[in-house]
Amino acid sequence: MSFFNIDGQQIEFKQGQTIMQAAQDAGVYIPHLCFHPDFKAHGSCRVCIVQIKGLYRTACTTPVVESMEVININEEVQQHRLQLLEMLFIEGNHVCPSCEKSGSCTLQSVAEYCGLLSPSLTFRYPDKKVDASHADYLLDFNRCILCELCVRASKEVDKKSVFAITGRGLDARLMVNSTDGKLVNSTFDKLDRAASICPVGVILPKHQGFKTPIGQRKFDIKEINKREQD
Amino acid sequence: MADKIKIATVSLAGCFGCHMSILDIDEKIIDLVELVEFDRSPLTDIKQVSECDIGIIEGAVANAENVEVLKDFRKQCKTLVAMGACALSGGIPAMRNHFTLEQCLRESYVNGTGLENSCIPDDVELPMLLNKVYPVHQVVKVDYVMPGCPPPADMIWNLLTALLEGRKPEFSAEDIRYD
Amino acid sequence: MDYTDTIDTCEFVDSCVEPEKDTSLLLQYLIQIQYRYNFVPEDAISQLQHSLDLDVAHIKSVISFYSFLNSSFQGHYRILFSDNITDRMLGNQSLYEQLKTSLKNHKVDIGFTSCTGFCDQGPAMLVNGMAINKLDSKRITQIADLIQNNQPLELWPEGLFVKEENIQRSDIQFNSKAGDGKGIEAALENGSDAILKILNDSGLRGRGGAGFYTAKKWQFCKQAISNQHYVVCNADEGEPGTFKDRVLLSTDAHSVIEGMTICAAVIGATKGLIYLRGEYRFLVDKINEVLQKRRTEGLLGQNILGHQGFNFDIEIHLGAGAYICGEESALIESLEGKRGIPRVRPPFPVVDGYKNKPTVVNNVETFWSVSRIIVNGSHWFTRKGTPQSTGTRLLSISGDCERPGIYEYPFGTTLTEILKDCGGSDAQAVQMAGAAGTTVVPSGFDRAMSNEDLSTGGSFMVLGPQRNLMDLLQNFAQFFKHESCGFCTPCRVGTSIIADVIQRFKNAQGCEHDLKQLRDVCGLMNISCFCGLGCTVPTVFLDALNQHSQMFKDLMKTDSSTPCFNLEESVSEFKQITNPSGRGL
Numbered sequence: 001m002s003f004f005n006i007d008g009q010q011i012e013f014k015q016g017q018t019i020m021q022a023a024q025d026a027g028v029y030i031p032h033l034c035f036h037p038d039f040k041a042h043g044s045c046r047v048c049i050v051q052i053k054g055l056y057r058t059a060c061t062t063p064v065v066e067s068m069e070v071i072n073i074n075e076e077v078q079q080h081r082l083q084l085l086e087m088l089f090i091e092g093n094h095v096c097p098s099c100e101k102s103g104s105c106t107l108q109s110v111a112e113y114c115g116l117l118s119p120s121l122t123f124r125y126p127d128k129k130v131d132a133s134h135a136d137y138l139l140d141f142n143r144c145i146l147c148e149l150c151v152r153a154s155k156e157v158d159k160k161s162v163f164a165i166t167g168r169g170l171d172a173r174l175m176v177n178s179t180d181g182k183l184v185n186s187t188f189d190k191l192d193r194a195a196s197i198c199p200v201g202v203i204l205p206k207h208q209g210f211k212t213p214i215g216q217r218k219f220d221i222k223e224i225n226k227r228e229q230d
Numbered sequence: 231m232a233d234k235i236k237i238a239t240v241s242l243a244g245c246f247g248c249h250m251s252i253l254d255i256d257e258k259i260i261d262l263v264e265l266v267e268f269d270r271s272p273l274t275d276i277k278q279v280s281e282c283d284i285g286i287i288e289g290a291v292a293n294a295e296n297v298e299v300l301k302d303f304r305k306q307c308k309t310l311v312a313m314g315a316c317a318l319s320g321g322i323p324a325m326r327n328h329f330t331l332e333q334c335l336r337e338s339y340v341n342g343t344g345l346e347n348s349c350i351p352d353d354v355e356l357p358m359l360l361n362k363v364y365p366v367h368q369v370v371k372v373d374y375v376m377p378g379c380p381p382p383a384d385m386i387w388n389l390l391t392a393l394l395e396g397r398k399p400e401f402s403a404e405d406i407r408y409d
Numbered sequence: 410m411d412y413t414d415t416i417d418t419c420e421f422v423d424s425c426v427e428p429e430k431d432t433s434l435l436l437q438y439l440i441q442i443q444y445r446y447n448f449v450p451e452d453a454i455s456q457l458q459h460s461l462d463l464d465v466a467h468i469k470s471v472i473s474f475y476s477f478l479n480s481s482f483q484g485h486y487r488i489l490f491s492d493n494i495t496d497r498m499l500g501n502q503s504l505y506e507q508l509k510t511s512l513k514n515h516k517v518d519i520g521f522t523s524c525t526g527f528c529d530q531g532p533a534m535l536v537n538g539m540a541i542n543k544l545d546s547k548r549i550t551q552i553a554d555l556i557q558n559n560q561p562l563e564l565w566p567e568g569l570f571v572k573e574e575n576i577q578r579s580d581i582q583f584n585s586k587a588g589d590g591k592g593i594e595a596a597l598e599n600g601s602d603a604i605l606k607i608l609n610d611s612g613l614r615g616r617g618g619a620g621f622y623t624a625k626k627w628q629f630c631k632q633a634i635s636n637q638h639y640v641v642c643n644a645d646e647g648e649p650g651t652f653k654d655r656v657l658l659s660t661d662a663h664s665v666i667e668g669m670t671i672c673a674a675v676i677g678a679t680k681g682l683i684y685l686r687g688e689y690r691f692l693v694d695k696i697n698e699v700l701q702k703r704r705t706e707g708l709l710g711q712n713i714l715g716h717q718g719f720n721f722d723i724e725i726h727l728g729a730g731a732y733i734c735g736e737e738s739a740l741i742e743s744l745e746g747k748r749g750i751p752r753v754r755p756p757f758p759v760v761d762g763y764k765n766k767p768t769v770v771n772n773v774e775t776f777w778s779v780s781r782i783i784v785n786g787s788h789w790f791t792r793k794g795t796p797q798s799t800g801t802r803l804l805s806i807s808g809d810c811e812r813p814g815i816y817e818y819p820f821g822t823t824l825t826e827i828l829k830d831c832g833g834s835d836a837q838a839v840q841m842a843g844a845a846g847t848t849v850v851p852s853g854f855d856r857a858m859s860n861e862d863l864s865t866g867g868s869f870m871v872l873g874p875q876r877n878l879m880d881l882l883q884n885f886a887q888f889f890k891h892e893s894c895g896f897c898t899p900c901r902v903g904t905s906i907i908a909d910v911i912q913r914f915k916n917a918q919g920c921e922h923d924l925k926q927l928r929d930v931c932g933l934m935n936i937s938c939f940c941g942l943g944c945t946v947p948t949v950f951l952d953a954l955n956q957h958s959q960m961f962k963d964l965m966k967t968d969s970s971t972p973c974f975n976l977e978e979s980v981s982e983f984k985q986i987t988n989p990s991g992r993g994l
Contacts, residue, residue, distance in 0.1 A: 172895030177466030352987035
């Protein structure tokens, strides 16, 4: 049996596993956004950075090596995670009080867990759109964190490629694969994996906003660090 | 008896929800008034802020008057606290930032339904609206923040007692909520 | 060529698409379409969609990634001024204004682009993708006239397109000849282990900047079991201030191709690709001629030099304006016709590269040096240089010096010596290794160019005493913001924050909050970016913060503890809408 450790705790791992996979198997929570156990590591959000021998690596992309010593929680790592989360908040338009994903939003929950009080960076208030063309689903691009989980789910699970990323740099945007770019004219279906995978409030079912009362929402019931990822 | 700690509060572009949350500290407010004196605040109706120990800001910065009041607070208060989603990130008021000011005003005062003699109001008594809405920290330096919409009464109480005791306010992850 | 009609477009697209319908050629097709119509028409997109069986979103997402591809028609001429700091130092901004004014009544697209690789003969520009250098007011007038007369580019005077090589200093490598097939002969006769041994003994390290040992890279790739291996030449010389690869490809493509062929013999590849940056499109015909010549001479193609079963050929792939594609895994994505987003590593390209096959990606200069080392032996190479950085390397020198151009130097040469040679001894700073490199001030001029000390991918920009360092920082900040691929959070957001903050300091409007944002963002990017390019973005800004902290303090506004907020500007729209007389602040 092979072992490594995270913050001094000995953890078993299987050959070929990444730090994130082994940590999840062992029930150790490493904050993350773009990682999902059903998909190949993406490595774009960078929130799962950990320290190994003083260097920073993302837990989702780094394979475990026998006796590796991983630091998941110390002041430096926490600081850097907070900065990354701040960046995600200020580059989009995240208005938690008016968002129906609030309480079930991974970005919100990870940020609260990491202790982010509020971003101190300059807010950008980008001009992003809402696509309400589809009868059952709404797209609010203001909240997109470019984790590409919908892109990956649609391509790999649904075999449809309903979503793609366009532009580059700060202009990178989620786009819909249809001639006019509208969701209604794509092959999107409410039963798609892509329909339910968005960790934030971009892809939302219509006609049921704020249905779940405060106190009973996803992360009200169980905090993010205590849940198994779904 | 030592001098009471002076506190001023204001709601800029906000809904007064955060102030309601201050009142939500319930009976503890009686303990609080033993220790503090309120200067300018919706609770006192004093119009000008004078020298204070703590200033608490609710709401975003949306017009020239907000800027003036905020700068006054910064000048007069030793410690400045921003509270609530609007003060911290612009919140709901900042949702107009996707539009030009003219688009917003036309939609409300010219194209809106049921308007008579519709025109964009320009009475000089009205404060000038800013092109964009800003969070407080982009206009003045802020010392402490309390997230939430509104921040829970307990958080406000924690912050105030910490400041009164001369401690740095700290919140645990469980206290932090953005909605 | 005018944009005529749908039928023409569809026919043109069909004529581009090869019968194999290889989707990895998408970017190449888009480039051909762009240069035919000066944009990529919707008709072309739908035709490509059908003939390659691709999603429309995929095609559009690729177009949106590359700055040389347009999705709307902006005029028959697209003029992009090279906007490296060296171009700015030579006055490109006023030339841009001049051209814009002269052509204000003409439908023409005039803008800026990142360094086009002619810093030694700037200011430079690209007209419909073709390079014109040594711009001055007279040339701009001439160009404006040509455009006003609607002269097609093919009929513009050849004199406009003349390029200089400017090789200023030669050492062992320039002084030896290679590329005539002897290296390949040696490789085939002695076998791959012998070649790897020579390369290993020579200590040759990749010339792109990262400095990985070439022998080791080839060895890893050779060991990776697969039915196909690839050799890729990284000619995406995008680091601002470098142009040595252009000169090598233009004067001695034979050697570069020979180096690639030797690599193919070692790792067992049958196919090679040259990823040529879009700015060097003018070299395509020239390189193709060399490839053709080598095919006829038996140095490329089937049974090379009569060796049964040694088949290897090379194709050129063009880039289309994306700095990130210089990163090897992003380059591979781009070769596959996709957006140039770096890949998760591991796996590394040597085991899982182009089309998921083991792939060696080396810089132009690396292959060029291989061709010489194989002929002359490792000792010939190690006589020069330092223990960790053997041999010589090429520097592209530009900026405030009397003799800009290409210099071959043994590793270990000090900056003082280099500055003396190029006529830049009064420099206030040298920007080593491009925008992503380090700023060396005179106290560091006794330092040496080497992997142990000051490593470089070849860029060496001299800043004379009259320059303002803030101009350099602002130029680089804009560059990084423009070139960030947007994949990872710290680079996507961080480059924009840096650009905004630097701009405020440049306007003498900085504040303490800005200084903190700059330090925090630089620190974060340094450790957390997804790719090597992102991690090196902060270097130049951190150097400035450390070496010139007073400059930042001097550029703060009076009330530096208050964030930058201007009430007068912030009520401008309201004043305009309501037009109030007598309203005061």
